[in-house]
Amino acid sequence: MRAPHVTELRVRYAETDRMGVVYHANYLAWCEVGRTEYIRAAGMTYRAMEEGGVGLAVSEVAMRFHGAARYDDRVRIETRLTEVRSRAVTFEYQLLLAESAARLVSATTRLVSVDRAGRTVALPPEVRTFLDEAAAGPPFRGGAA
Numbered sequence: 001m002r003a004p005h006v007t008e009l010r011v012r013y014a015e016t017d018r019m020g021v022v023y024h025a026n027y028l029a030w031c032e033v034g035r036t037e038y039i040r041a042a043g044m045t046y047r048a049m050e051e052g053g054v055g056l057a058v059s060e061v062a063m064r065f066h067g068a069a070r071y072d073d074r075v076r077i078e079t080r081l082t083e084v085r086s087r088a089v090t091f092e093y094q095l096l097l098a099e100s101a102a103r104l105v106s107a108t109t110r111l112v113s114v115d116r117a118g119r120t121v122a123l124p125p126e127v128r129t130f131l132d133e134a135a136a137g138p139p140f141r142g143g144a145a
Contacts, residue, residue, distance in 0.1 A: 034079035074098035
């Protein structure tokens with residue numbers, strides 16, 4: 001399995017609640033950032049997939065909260081593609097404080113392949129091959145742990 005792709009971001013004030021803690025739903029949005037950047041670093045974009053007629057729709061999410069980020073913290077998103085099936089893919093994420101590596105969230109998302117009408121379809125062969133290779137490939141340049 002390939003080393004994770006790493007993306008970092010800084011917590012914006014708008015992402016926090018009144019106590020200055022990151023609102024829980026933002027971690028899911030950050031998983032999307034990690035997933036999008038993983039695919040881009042592997043050599044394709046979500047836009048290219050969609051223009052080719054296939055979308056990836058989230059069908060399952062599991063998140064476990066271990067700690068909290070606060071305004072202006074740097075957050076490290078480690079993303080792995082852990083499973084590629086005919087109609088679905090699974091990504092795993094670790095969200096950490098960049099400075100200390102303290103774990104904030106462990107998450108998994110499963111996405112199903114859909115056509116332009118939103119119907120579940122098999123991944124096109126070229127997309128499936130790309131994702132299989134992305135999952136098994138060498139470490140990312142400049143973005144791996």
